[in-house]
Amino acid sequence: MKRVAIVGGGVAGVTAAYELAQQARKGVPLQGVLFEASTRLGGIIETVHEGEFVIECGPDAWVTEKPWARELAEELGLADEVMPSNDATRKTYVLIDKKLQAMPDGMRMMVPADLDALDQSELFSAEAKRAYREEPGRAEELRAAAPEGDESVAEFVQRHFGDEVLEKIGAPLLSGVFGGDVTKLSVQAVMAPFVTMEREHGSLIDALRTRSVAASKNSVFTTLRSGMGTLVDRMIAAIPEDWIRLSAEVQFTSCGEEGWLVGTARGVERFDALMMTAPVDVACSLLQPIDAEMAPLMEMDASSAVVVGFGFPDAAKFSIPTGFGFLVPPGSDSLLLAATFVDQKFEHRVPQGGRLMRAFFGGKAAERLMRCGNDETAAVARMELARVLGPLPEPQVTVVRRWPRSLPLYAVGHLERMKKLDSRVRAFKGLWLLGNGYRGVGVPDLVRDARAAAREIAGE
Numbered sequence: 001m002k003r004v005a006i007v008g009g010g011v012a013g014v015t016a017a018y019e020l021a022q023q024a025r026k027g028v029p030l031q032g033v034l035f036e037a038s039t040r041l042g043g044i045i046e047t048v049h050e051g052e053f054v055i056e057c058g059p060d061a062w063v064t065e066k067p068w069a070r071e072l073a074e075e076l077g078l079a080d081e082v083m084p085s086n087d088a089t090r091k092t093y094v095l096i097d098k099k100l101q102a103m104p105d106g107m108r109m110m111v112p113a114d115l116d117a118l119d120q121s122e123l124f125s126a127e128a129k130r131a132y133r134e135e136p137g138r139a140e141e142l143r144a145a146a147p148e149g150d151e152s153v154a155e156f157v158q159r160h161f162g163d164e165v166l167e168k169i170g171a172p173l174l175s176g177v178f179g180g181d182v183t184k185l186s187v188q189a190v191m192a193p194f195v196t197m198e199r200e201h202g203s204l205i206d207a208l209r210t211r212s213v214a215a216s217k218n219s220v221f222t223t224l225r226s227g228m229g230t231l232v233d234r235m236i237a238a239i240p241e242d243w244i245r246l247s248a249e250v251q252f253t254s255c256g257e258e259g260w261l262v263g264t265a266r267g268v269e270r271f272d273a274l275m276m277t278a279p280v281d282v283a284c285s286l287l288q289p290i291d292a293e294m295a296p297l298m299e300m301d302a303s304s305a306v307v308v309g310f311g312f313p314d315a316a317k318f319s320i321p322t323g324f325g326f327l328v329p330p331g332s333d334s335l336l337l338a339a340t341f342v343d344q345k346f347e348h349r350v351p352q353g354g355r356l357m358r359a360f361f362g363g364k365a366a367e368r369l370m371r372c373g374n375d376e377t378a379a380v381a382r383m384e385l386a387r388v389l390g391p392l393p394e395p396q397v398t399v400v401r402r403w404p405r406s407l408p409l410y411a412v413g414h415l416e417r418m419k420k421l422d423s424r425v426r427a428f429k430g431l432w433l434l435g436n437g438y439r440g441v442g443v444p445d446l447v448r449d450a451r452a453a454a455r456e457i458a459g460e
């Protein structure tokens with residue numbers, strides 16, 4: 001019987017335990033033990049149901065283009081629950097000069113697939129529009145200028161489209177997906193397809209034009225009708241109960257002749273494999289004594305998020321623009337990072353006639369709010385939303401969540417560092433590093449890697 005320790009009960013850890021349990025059910029002689037420091041599983045996936053309000057405390061969806069979360073949902077019998085975002089009303093706004101300005105239609109991140117739609121846009125000055133129009137003509141120059149190695153997202157976007165595009169949509173889009181500073185984020189790690197386009201075509205706009213035939217009609221986001229929490233709940237239901245240890249903080253791990261040792265306050269256990277899925281900081285300190293060279297490769301910045309959900313019973317009492325929500329560029333006088341108009345993004349999230357909004361704080365604002373109570377945090381969120389949207393009525397439901405250092409920042413050189421980390425990890429038999437610090441930040445990436453690792457362990 002092969003014994004596998006899974007350290008960390010977030011999305012990656014639960015998925016790994018689920019996949020091992022599936023393999024055991026198929027007859028592979030496996031036993032997993034899932035160690036979770038807190039009192040609940042799921043990590044930052046958490047859905048709160050209050051009356052008919054479905055309030056996501058963490059991710060509200062996955063990116064449709066990545067198939068792995070959907071495949072898992074279907075396998076878990078949730079095919080009927082899989083639900084697209086309402087892309088007929090999809091619009092994302094950016095807060096510029098205290099006003100919400102719509103991002104033009106047909107954008108792939110900061111690259112327009114349709115230059116004519118750009119002309120209608122009030123978001124950009126004539127100068128920025130000119131920079132866009134001129135980019136295809138600079139293809140040769142841009143291809144020649146493409147660096148061999150990695151660079152920051154800021155350098156990359158600036159080279160193609162200039163400062164205004166970087167500031168108005170580059171920076172806010174990246175902070176709405178990767179939570180970080182565009183001058184530090186690695187373009188190779190977070191915008192890989194665009195790096196390839198630059199190498200092949202020079203011009204990103206030209207590259208998109210040749211691909212646009214294949215552009216999918218699918219919605220951008222996919223979720224589950226009853227919330228993302230259902231994905232975790234279904235997996236947990238398929239994991240043997242005696243595999244799960246809650247309130248079981250792992251205090252040390254070590255590796256010796258006879259395998260892996262994992263120590264908690266309740267004692268030390270021996271395992272044949274160790275799936276380390278804890279947050280990067282925790283993983284780093286647990287692995288430091290095992291391999292001093294691994295730890296420095298795992299040192300990375302991470303951003304914290306504070307999420308506040310507000311449910312209102314009567315949407316008619318105030319109006320908001322049509323769309324999914326808005327992003328706030330760095331340097332704005334708003335404390336917000338972003339906000340989602342949940343009832344417009346998804347069906348079935350509110351009682352009839354209700355409205356649901358989520359406010360996000362990141363960076364310094366999140367660090368400060370991390371130390372405030374729920375009431376104060378909610379008051380700040382409501383005030384900041386009101387500064388953008390106009391006066392808001394008293395919410396019927398308020399949910400506050402803090403996710404400290406929840407989103408690791410893939411800095412310039414990330415892929416190179418991960419290659420080195422990978423070769424260190426491979427030097428240890430039965431060790432796996434999983435989670436959002438390494439090979440992707442989205443739920444689908446975590447699901448893909450955790451399942452692949454569990455299958456490999458089972459197949460060995």
Ligand SMILES: Cc1c2[nH]c(c1CCC(=O)O)Cc1[nH]c(c(CCC(=O)O)c1C)Cc1[nH]c(c(CCC(=O)O)c1C)Cc1[nH]c(c(C)c1CCC(=O)O)C2
Pocket residue numbers: 062063066092109173175176177178179220303304305324325326327337338339340341345360362406407441442443444
């Ligand atoms: C602030 C923030 C959000 N979401 C996120 C943050 C970062 C802060 C943090 O968690 O610490 C994180 C995020 N957002 C997204 C992912 C998944 C990325 C992936 O799977 O590759 C992740 C990890 C998808 C997304 N998130 C967003 C995009 C861009 C969508 C577009 O092109 O319009 C993507 C791919 C934009 C976004 N993102 C957010 C809002 C309110 C919006 C705009 C409106 C909305 O849709 O709700 C919230």
